[in-house]
Amino acid sequence: MTALIFDMDGVIVDSFAMHTHAWEVYLDRHGVKAEALGSRILGKHNDELVRDLFARESLTDDLIREHGLRKEELYREMISPVLEQRLVPGVRDFILRHSGQALGIATNAEPANVDFILKSTGLYNHFRAIANGHDVSRPKPFPDIYLRVAGMLGYAPVDCVVFEDSMTGVQAALAAGTKVVGVSTTEPAFTGVDVTIRDFRDPRLAPWLQELTVSL
Helix, strand or coil, X not given: CCEEEECCECCCECCHXXXXXXXXXXXXXXXXXXXXXXXXXXXXXXXHHHHHHXXXXXXXXXXXXXXXXXXXXXXXXXXHHHHXXXXXXXXXXXXXXXXXXXXXXXXXXXXXHXXXXXXXXXXXXXXXXXXXXXXXXXXXXXCHHHHHHHHHHCCCHHHXXXXXXXXXXXXXXXXXXXXXEEECCCCCCCCCCCEEECCCCCCCHHHHHHHHHHHC
């Protein structure tokens, strides 16, 4: 049996638009103008983003962390009333249906966001292993977080299926040696994945997983 490892943003919750809007509001409050914001934030860790977006400021490590924490507080405040509607279609039923398998979360998201999303949706206890970008020295696109979660689950990477919505995450999963399902909530197409689905209601997913199980 395979282990299933999920990114969170864009795979569990369709959050890219909300993260982008939260950054827009936060930057506006600080008088910062940012071009091409969407492409700049995709797949990035907050520390890296703050250094980019506040490049004209004199930034200490404490200030970088403070900007990141405050923006994420704003994001949680904004998504909280609509969280259930923002779940990727079919993901709850898919997780419940596969709860007998080893399930893991591997995300660059901030720890407070991971706890908030998974606990608010009631999905937290279905995952045997959860790791975020602070748990590894190198975040995605490096493979470290997927190697870590596979190890926490007790599976070799080759026996894991990763669900990712960005090429940064896909690159991390491929580098780790896992199978990869591209979820096209954030990016429309991927290279190198085993299968691409629109969401977890996609009719291509179950037959592919069944074929994979039979071949192992």
